[in-house]
Amino acid sequence: MQELSRQAFPGPDVVPDAPAPIEAVRAQRRRLVTAIEAAALRRARTERTGAVRGDPQLERAA
Known part of the structure; x- marks a missing residue:
């Protein structure tokens, strides 16, 4: 029975x-x-x- 199941639903080929x-x-x-x-x-x-220095984003955050 297991052999028939393996034939009907083969597992994925895994390396x-x-x-x-x-x-x-x-x-x-x-x-x-x-x-x-x-x-x-x-x-x-x-x-x-x-x-x-001169970076507007950094000056706003400070």
């Missing part, structure tokens, strides 16, 4: 060394979050040092 699709999405999100955090840190450091 054992390939990461699961959900893992690929999680890895992509982690890279995106890391990039956003790095950009935010750079901006905060720049604002803290006062290196950016």
Whole structure:
């Protein structure tokens, strides 16, 4: 009976060394979050040092 079921509904072809699709999405999100955090840190450091002058957005925020 199981053999008939396997023939009628074959499972998906899975490559054992390939990461699961959900893992690929999680890895992509982690890279995106890391990039956003790095950009935010750079901006905060720049604002803290006062290196950016003449930027209307920064002058309004201050």
